[in-house]
């Protein structure tokens with residue numbers, strides 16, 4: 001019997017993601033976006049044009065077969081839709097929530113040239129959530145037996161490399177400096193955007209596939225690259241150490257009590273649960289008035305935490321709203337939640353009291369000029385426009401560079417401005433050491449970090465097959481259908 005295909009209706013309006021009510025948002029860290037229900041998913045999939053040459057697939061850095069998974073949803077085969085995504089990505093729950101779809105697949109959606117593009121991100125999330133809720137039994141995974149690969153850092157770049165390598169039968173160990181796994185997904189992105197059970201479950205699946213995770217190990221300090229090769233007998237290493245070194249503003253008063261980098265502020269809260277202090281060990285000082293400086297995802301995350309912790313919170317951004325770099329959904333949610341946006345202004349100095357506590361911020365008004373190297377209009381200070389505002393907490397969210405520990409401990413590892421240099425194979429200046437993600441790009445996005453991890457896994461596979469002249473492919477007869 002053939003499948004019943006519901007009638008397509010591209011002109012139907014794009015479904016809006018339901019969100020948590022504002023009262024709950026102000027008082028809890030429950031997830032804000034609630035995801036499509038089944039009726040909304042049905043109403044959204046009929047909008048897909050089922051293009052012959054589906055541009056969305058090529059626009060996805062992981063090459064997820066978006067057209068096919070949407071078709072499976074259309075005919076009501078929800079398990080099949082999930083399997084289609086899982087062929088390419090072990091993280092539909094994570095990516096369905098945090099990937100900047102508007103820059104990739106949704107930007108390429110043909111429907112978007114005339115109407116709103118198909119809500120591909122929300123449909124991806126729907127598949128992940130439906131699969132999770134249906135609790136389908138998972139097949140046993142064959143445990144890997146091939147050569148050993150070490151992955152440094154447990155962010156999205158390493159996690160997808162682990163997924164690809166373990167499926168090719170490599171024995172994979174992930175070394176993570178922190179006590180929690182996931183990189184920025186765990187220490188940077190708040191649980192109200194990415195609930196930790198979703199992240200942890202998708203990582204746990206990698207564990208069941210045979211990936212080993214070792215936390216509290218700083219490669220370059222606890223163990224060196226040399227030791228990984230010579231004492232622990234790894235055949236290749238992937239460095240995915242991310243960009244966790246925050247940039248400072250370089251203005252007077254940065255050392256005052258109450259001034260944080262976004263990295264420290266978010267890690268204290270997301271990873272150490274400082275918002276529950278004194279029930280937890282780690283405090284964070286959030287006073288009555290918080291100013292977050294910057295306009296990217298880190299700035300939105302820090303500001304939304306500031307609001308949740310009861311502070312009147314302002315985002316100070318030196319350009320205009322159109323130049324904000326955060327996901328559109330996060331900007332809108334921050335606005336809804338009452339974060340104040342002060343555009344075209346930048347900090348000049350911070351002032352404290354005699355005990356070293358932050359009290360005031362001096363700002364200067366800006367105007368927009370010609371585009372700079374980022375392609376956005378450059379902010380130009382307006383002389384004489386300085387003004388002061390009272391403030392108790394400042395969070396600097398103006399960007400970050402690569403974590404330098406491993407580079408410093410390994411002089412043979414060539415880096416430029418902290419970013420590890422790789423060749424077109426993804427290999428660094430050290431043979432069999434590959435790198436990707438933010439440590440190569442500087443601050444980027446989850447999905448581009450994943451693309452790098454995937455490319456590096458392919459390069460490692462090629463290099464090791466070449467080196468050993470042997471295949472390390474698993475016995476495919478044993479491979480589970482949903483691996």
Ligand SMILES: Cc1cc2nc3c(=O)[nH]c(=O)nc-3n(C[C@H](O)[C@H](O)[C@H](O)COP(=O)(O)OP(=O)(O)OC[C@H]3O[C@@H](n4cnc5c(N)ncnc54)[C@H](O)[C@@H]3O)c2cc1C
Nearest residue numbers: 153155156157177183184188219242297437438444445446
């Ligand atoms: C607050 C915030 C919010 C963001 N929100 C989004 C978003 O919504 N959507 C989006 O697409 N992108 C977002 N980004 C960007 C995105 O998270 C990053 O581009 C992505 O996580 C980079 O992945 P990665 O694997 O390269 O590194 P990371 O995620 O940074 O992971 C690197 C890991 O390596 C570990 N490590 C570092 N040095 C060592 C060492 N020497 N030994 C062992 N381990 C080490 C670190 O502890 C860390 O866990 C956000 C970034 C931030 C900071």
